Amino acid sequence: MPIPDIAWFREAPKRRRYLAGISGGADSVALLHHLHRSGFREVVVCHLDHGLRGKASAGDARFVQKLSAELGYPCEVGKAAVKALAADKGHSIETSAREARHAFFAICSRKHRCPRLLLAHHYDDQAETLLWNLLRGSRGLSGMKEVQTLPMGGRPMECIRPFLGHRRSELRTWLESKGLSWREDATNAEPFAVRNRLRNEALPLLAEIAKRDPAESFVRASGASEDFRVIEAWAVKQADAIDPQGRLHLPKLLTLPRALQAACIYAYLRTSGVPDLSRDAVNRCLGLLDPSAAPAVNLPGNFILRRRAGRLLLAPLR
Amino acid sequence: MPIPDIAWFREAPKRRRYLAGISGGADSVALLHHLHRSGFREVVVCHLDHGLRGKASAGDARFVQKLSAELGYPCEVGKAAVKALAADKGHSIETSAREARHAFFAICSRKHRCPRLLLAHHYDDQAETLLWNLLRGSRGLSGMKEVQTLPMGGRPMECIRPFLGHRRSELRTWLESKGLSWREDATNAEPFAVRNRLRNEALPLLAEIAKRDPAESFVRASGASEDFRVIEAWAVKQADAIDPQGRLHLPKLLTLPRALQAACIYAYLRTSGVPDLSRDAVNRCLGLLDPSAAPAVNLPGNFILRRRAGRLLLAPLR
Known part of the structure; x- marks a missing residue:
């Protein structure tokens, strides 16, 4: 052989x-x-x-x-x-x-x-x-x-x-x-x-x-997950929700489907160095899109995400 | 209760x-x-x-x-x-x-x-x-x-x-x-x-x-799958790869990542009524993006996808 x-x-x-x-x-x-x-x-x-x-x-x-x-x-x-x-x-x-x-x-x-x-x-x-x-x-x-x-x-x-x-x-x-x-x-x-x-x-x-090999099913499904991640990254880029000052642009975010809003926020926080990002943290940030909700969310790593003048801006918590 | x-x-x-x-x-x-x-x-x-x-x-x-x-x-x-x-x-x-x-x-x-x-x-x-x-x-x-x-x-x-x-x-x-x-x-x-x-x-x-409930893990992962599908649909729409004559526009497709090319082809074939679409069928269609490859792919339901003049067009197989 x-x-x-x-x-x-x-x-x-x-x-x-x-x-x-x-x-x-x-x-x-x-x-x-x-x-x-x-x-x-x-x-x-x-x-x-x-x-x-x-x-x-x-x-x-x-x-x-x-x-x-x-x-x-x-x-x-x-x-x-x-x-x-x-x-x-x-x-x-x-x-x-x-x-x-x-x-x-x-x-x-x-x-x-x-x-x-x-x-x-x-x-x-x-x-x-x-x-x-x-x-x-x-x-x-x-x-x-x-x-x-x-x-x-x-x-x-x-x-x-x-x-x-x-x-x-x-x-x-x-x-x-x-x-x-x-x-x-x-x-x-x-x-x-x-x-x-x-x-x-x-x-x-x-x-x-x-009555079939689950290994093949799992590996196949993981290939699909990889594809999804590539498409998600493309969509986040295409959504172009970061303004020239490096803040999340609320009016743009609001035109996107909820799932893509979450992906944009996740990408923004991750790129900005927020550690231990959970789905729950992103969900709390999504709450900022509601203009009547509290204007700030505390995040891991002593960060805070603030809504101000139609933008979301990440800052270190003092 | x-x-x-x-x-x-x-x-x-x-x-x-x-x-x-x-x-x-x-x-x-x-x-x-x-x-x-x-x-x-x-x-x-x-x-x-x-x-x-x-x-x-x-x-x-x-x-x-x-x-x-x-x-x-x-x-x-x-x-x-x-x-x-x-x-x-x-x-x-x-x-x-x-x-x-x-x-x-x-x-x-x-x-x-x-x-x-x-x-x-x-x-x-x-x-x-x-x-x-x-x-x-x-x-x-x-x-x-x-x-x-x-x-x-x-x-x-x-x-x-x-x-x-x-x-x-x-x-x-x-x-x-x-x-x-x-x-x-x-x-x-x-x-x-x-x-x-x-x-x-x-x-x-x-x-x-x-040592945890797999039901919760599976349902959670399926929520993520739902999110991915929403984002994929948005990305396919945003990619705008269908020309006014209802054909797939090759130059546009070629600017997209592979996974999104596949998603656009899948959406096009599905919308056009091709039955029993498999990942394998979509992969064969992806082959048409190579200008040196054969210019047609047979599909289920007696359809054929043809490459001609920078477009992919679905037609019934005679």
Whole structure:
């Protein structure tokens, strides 16, 4: 069986340096072998031991170090006491594990002067993310992107997910056909209890009930969400509701449908740096469009949005 | 416990005639009592015996007839042999049951000269519908609307769902507090195996995994989908890609982002009466924007979309 033909591995510059987040599980091991067989030479393997699986964690780290050495890649191994971190900060194990990983990637990024990070997330991970985001109450169905700049421990990094369009089963089949081994539980090393239950219980049940693959349905719907976001951004620009002084122009806003008024206000507040914007905050701002309502709304980050002379203006709260 | 305060029951004209689809289950029995206690006098109860639960079906019908008589409402009872219809047409039981119900409502509508139909669908039904549509691969998260004109057996009827914002539990609690009875299994009379499994297995599992109510998450996301549709419609209108001769204007289309090009093409084809429009059909039409590609695309319903002199024109296929 040939390497699944994935454009990124063909097209990305082979001599550029990449960090690769490698847990030792099937997906990341497949990533590492794909990189090697596609001729990438400047790969830095980054493995964080979350300290959550006892001796097995140390075994994962040794496995990744050994594999890296075989392929001729340098390997950075970090160690975090995720449980203690979680207890310390009162965060969940999931959140603490992610923070520890991001901080570790940021350290590797500085050390190797490399702002690019390869991750082994695939199509099935994407479906789980979409379902999880939906369950958590996100408005659109938003998931991971193939290339996405994300802050990692305060450092913006380009995250690249070449497998995002490919199925977990495809990667396993390929590994098996090549006789390549991996650490069976390493991808579950991070105790994403919720993610594991979505994968092992919820998605199979939904597949059985619907008699079709829910992963495909979720990924398809998320494509529609992406399209909507592009159209929304175009509409906000077209609505042209910001005046030359950088204020929201009420008479223009009032000609728009409610949903677009909300999108314009959201875009204005976000661009202006208001943090933690919720739908509820935007709804309160929409209230300002009623000339008989109170003329100001308090917002997160000590901002205030004021209505004055047919304009809405954001100002810091004194 | 007072009647839950639902604007529709207060505001709708009391002397107007309404059909009400009443299965005899808790939700529709609550609807009927709400109508009666809110002072609606011109209600025609419509009950279809799907013939799927043997003697229990006939018991449901008798229950609904008796309740209607007590409340002083006329009651239409129809009977369908859904299993035979399904076998005949090679449709699923679900599809045949829905068709039979719609045909029955159309008959009642003609007989009573009434184009309005009240249905007892509530918030939890909405969540099930949203999840089901998502699993079936719908692009946006679209559900039922409180008021919606739908074709019923070929007859456009205004479907009104006053309970859509209210929980199943709220209706049951109210019925119990009033000592009102209903037929326990009647809402499951239609053997929506899939719907029942979503309700009884999938949603509880998702709630347990996410530790929050998935119904709220789905309804919230569907609100966002509604907003997106409003913005998309505005953007299509604003894009103004139809020329005075009713053709798609290529130079204009080419200035738009891809997602909006697709939305404009979709709106044009739909308005022109092309049936069964799929995302795939729209994608093939998008291919016409490339001047080096073939200049025509075949579409469902024996239509053809042709590129000529900087325009796209829909024509019947000869």
